[in-house]
Amino acid sequence: MILRHIEKIPAGKLLRIELDVEDGILLHTLVRGDFFAHPEEDFEAAEAELSGIPSNRIVELATRAFSRPGLSIIGATAADIATALGRAIDEIQVP
C-alpha cells in the first residue's frame, strides 16, 4: 500500500513522504521536497536503509539513518523527517 503525507517544516522546507508498506514492512521510503542535503547521495543511502524494516520502528530507525555522520540536511532536521515518516504510518491506522 502506498502512503503519502505532506508536511511543511516551520521556518523550513516542505517534506513529501511516500512509503510503500506491505504487511507491516516498508518496501520503499521516499522523502521528496525542496530541502537541501549534503552530500545528496548520503541522504538517498539513508532512505534506502529504511527498506525492509518493520513500519512500527520507522521513527527510531529514520532518526538514526538521517543523523549519520557527514550528512547535513538544510530545511529540515533528521528528527523532523523521522516524525513526518511516523505520521505517514499513523495516518493509515486511523480509519
Add this chain to the structure above:
Amino acid sequence: MKFRYLDTGAMPAALNMGIDEALLRAVSGRRSPPTLRLYRWEPSAVTIGYFQGMTEEVNLEACRRSGVDAVRRITGGGAVFHDAEITYSVVVPEGSPLAPHDILESYRLVCSGVIAGMTVLGIDAAFAPINDIVAQGRKISGNAQTRKLGCMLQHGTILLDVDVDRMFSLLLVPQEKLRGKLIDDVKERVTGLKSLLGLEIGYAETAAALKAGFSSAWSAELEPGELSMDELRTGNEIAAEKFGTDIWNLRR
C-alpha cells in the same frame, strides 16, 4: 581572489545544467580557475530541486504544449520557472572564502554579490535565509548550492519580471483545492526588478550590475573569459546523457 567571468547567454535547460556541472568538474580537476557564469534560458524552462518529484511538481504535458523545458537540477531546493530572469552560477574549491564549511554562511557570502548588484541598480535587497534574497519584503532571487568533488557550486536566479499565472500553468500544487490561494500568496510574496524599478530592465544591464556587485562584495577580480573546449564538450555530453534524459529527470 581571481575569478574567470563567463557570460554564456541563452541556452536550453539541459545544456545550461550540463555546463554548470562541466564547470564543477573542470574546477575540481584544476583544469579551470574559480568561475562566475551568467546565463539565461531559451526556451523558458522549469527546473526542480534534486529531491523533488518531477511528476509531482511539474505539469509536463503543459510544458510540452508550451515548448518549455523541464529538468532536474543537481542542487536541492524548489521548482523554478526560468523565464524573464538572469541566472548566475559560481564554482570554487571548498574552503575558499566563498565556500566555508558552514553552508548557510556560504549562501550568505555568495548572495552578498547579488545584493551588491541590486545596490548598483538602486534596489535595497537583503539575504533571507535559507536561500532567498528579498527586496521590499518580497522575494526577487532564489539560490541553490551543492558540494561535490571538493568544490562548491551555487546557482541562483534574479527575477526581471514575474508572470505568476503562466508559472502556475506549468507547475502543480500540493493541494489542488488551495491553488487559487497559493497563486495569490505567490503574487504577494514574489516580485521582479521591473516592478521594483518601475521600468523595463534587460539581461545586459542586469548582468553588468551583477558583475560589478559580485566584484565589489567578493573583493574579486573578474577576468572575462570563455568556456574551454573541454568544458563545452563535457557540458554537451552531460546534457545529452543526463539532463536530457527521463532516467535523470524522472528519477525521484
